[in-house]
Amino acid sequence: MIQTPKKIAIIGSGLVGSLLAIYLRKLGHQITVYDRRPDIRNVEFSGRSINLAMSNRGWTALREVGIEDEVKKIAIPLDKRAIHVAGKPEYYQKYGKEGEAIWSISRGILNRRMIDLAEDAGVVFRFEEKVWDVNLPEGKIYTGATEKGKWKEYLYDIVFGCDGAFSRVRHKMQRRSRFNYVQEFIDVGYKELTIPANEDGTHKLDKHSFHIWPRGKFMFIAMPNMDGSLTCTLFLPFEGEVSFEKINTKAEAKHFFNTYFPDVTPVIEDLTTDFFNNPTSALVTIKCYPWTYWDKVALVGDSAHAIVPFYGQGMNAGFEDIYALNKIIAKYGDDWEQIFSTYQTERKPNADAIAELSYRNFVEMSSMTADPNFILQKKIEKRFAKKYPDKWIPAYSRVTFSNKPYVEALANGDAQEEIMKEIMQIPNINEIWDSEEVDQKILSLLSGKEKYEV
């Protein structure tokens, strides 16, 4: 279908905003991107973002507009987890099959590159221009230096809110009747820390691993950067026995790292300095509906569905929104009401599914060491999946190395959990876990799940 060029405003020049700009520009639309912040290409990074893990869905969306190879140049493939259990040597866990990997990439570097690519495609960026209000039915936006000051009015055919978890555009939609909205913070916060490169520019830890120190109620992770450093994130409860509120001095921070992460002691000076320089941030899940207003306004990415980062899917889900939207545009041409209604109907259940999967994955990630039953269950699943790879695709693979809908990954994961619950109740499961008997039991339970699709 042919598209009539529209005058489109995108609010937010983050990853989702700039990729959406590239897509829509390539369809011939006139695109202006507004951002309240300065051009990220001219500022030092704030250090507040978790390093990103680009996986299948993200790459698919980049490939569609021909920028996959360009972005791969600034990403490092990680084909395995390196698990640092206290008191044991680190051990490795392959993510998927041969050739399957997630890619570590710096949010800041990627964002700069994406804005360059958008500008090359003819997108106009207006940085440090704050959008305070949106007239939804008329497609007008209002910008100005302060909320109470004088505003400028701009008229657009379509306005996209790509302005993140605390979206102004959504905020305006939220004040309408019948707008459903949830924001739910978890009791765990995070702090970003850095492990610097060796003197020769190499990494202090294995470069092609996602490093994780699971500690039950908290965990520490590290992902490699191109410059030899590793970006680390400490996830820790705000309150409680071991928590952010209990670490208030350098001595307390040192004691904390020495106690729980003795293998990072060589770089403890850097970590404790970072600890007090960098902010402690909260983690939120945001859900809302509808995502669109008539044929005028739509939310894309975090503004529609912010999720906790434990599945590494925040950016991937946002990019997949754009990829899906593009397919829908191809189908419905100029009928933007139909485009928006199809878009939100198709994407909303998937956004809810990845929100749920991400929330659950914190428990999974941080328990990797703790519960012997959990470890046994994972061993059984792994053994079975290896033996019957067509019958048991782990949820992680479905989410990370496939483009099939998130809802399917969640449903299949639930079905697998139900089966494993029964398996774990076999009285002598500890002894017979790797027996033919257990395999047969799983196979028979699988055949009972009519709706289970592999």
Add this chain to the structure above:
Amino acid sequence: MIQTPKKIAIIGSGLVGSLLAIYLRKLGHQITVYDRRPDIRNVEFSGRSINLAMSNRGWTALREVGIEDEVKKIAIPLDKRAIHVAGKPEYYQKYGKEGEAIWSISRGILNRRMIDLAEDAGVVFRFEEKVWDVNLPEGKIYTGATEKGKWKEYLYDIVFGCDGAFSRVRHKMQRRSRFNYVQEFIDVGYKELTIPANEDGTHKLDKHSFHIWPRGKFMFIAMPNMDGSLTCTLFLPFEGEVSFEKINTKAEAKHFFNTYFPDVTPVIEDLTTDFFNNPTSALVTIKCYPWTYWDKVALVGDSAHAIVPFYGQGMNAGFEDIYALNKIIAKYGDDWEQIFSTYQTERKPNADAIAELSYRNFVEMSSMTADPNFILQKKIEKRFAKKYPDKWIPAYSRVTFSNKPYVEALANGDAQEEIMKEIMQIPNINEIWDSEEVDQKILSLLSGKEKYEV
């Protein structure tokens, strides 16, 4: 404990705001109530509110400050439901034991009376003064004619947000990190209609009944007013086969009433006129947490926990907040940080419980006629409760005629549901429903619920 007088602002002069003002004024505080709307004593009613049902919790809160008798003068006791099933004569269902009733009262008339009583107690009201912003840590509020215009600043020791479901005070708290928030609309809307009085001033329907026309996915209710009229509410899905979107002409409205509510035909002219004059409104559940900010700001009533109206508990729950807060103040005196923290910890689970009960009750109310299994279950419960009144207190009675926490009513209701689920699975339950065998089965299931408290 003795209270040091504080300078307190209450935002919102509705029922909760004015009752809280009376309570705090009686403790010796200096109280100013702000409201963006004009003084309700000088305006005609908008007709947008469901008539209220005052029950035990509401009366308890009014009694505490000595205004129960005063308010009873403008209320009508309803000791039963009058159920209008299509094609059958109306029949009656007693609410509770002898002397137990809910009280029909007009929101507008009650609100006027409460403001009078608050003024008599020395509360200052500032009507048509719009609060646009709140400085939470400093207890400052900002008012003005428009959001973008010039604002006045006022400093208070404590600020209470009693400004309803779409609270500005909460809105300000919501922008803080780690503030959890949910707003969820249901697919059913409502419209208020009126059945006028007879020429001699009497009611067209039984005066001491809560009238209900259950129709499965929708329902119509009527409550008597002092002047002989009845305030009716039509609850109907927004979209679907029988829905608001399908009724667009007077002829369609008449057809609707004639088809589903033939016994209201004598007043159908009034109903169809109202139908197009009065707005269709949405119904929302709002949950949030925390409810307080330090010792400075607290939310009370709908601003903290808006619920759907199907249990008639919105106002009662708000009044109970105040009653509970007053008890906590008596315990902790001047320690407002302790007062607020105790208040929100104690009230939050109860607010969640009544939200859940209210949501579920729409299904219960509108199915009263539909499902034969449901009717049989209710018959069994009723029979058992009559025979063993100490062992089976219906959830409705716990909510409506008791002051015990809502959480208990919910937990006990769930336990009863579980028991009845088993009872309804007895193969020949249709034949033996009123037998000793069923009684014994219920008794034995009850004894299995260790945590079940009667």
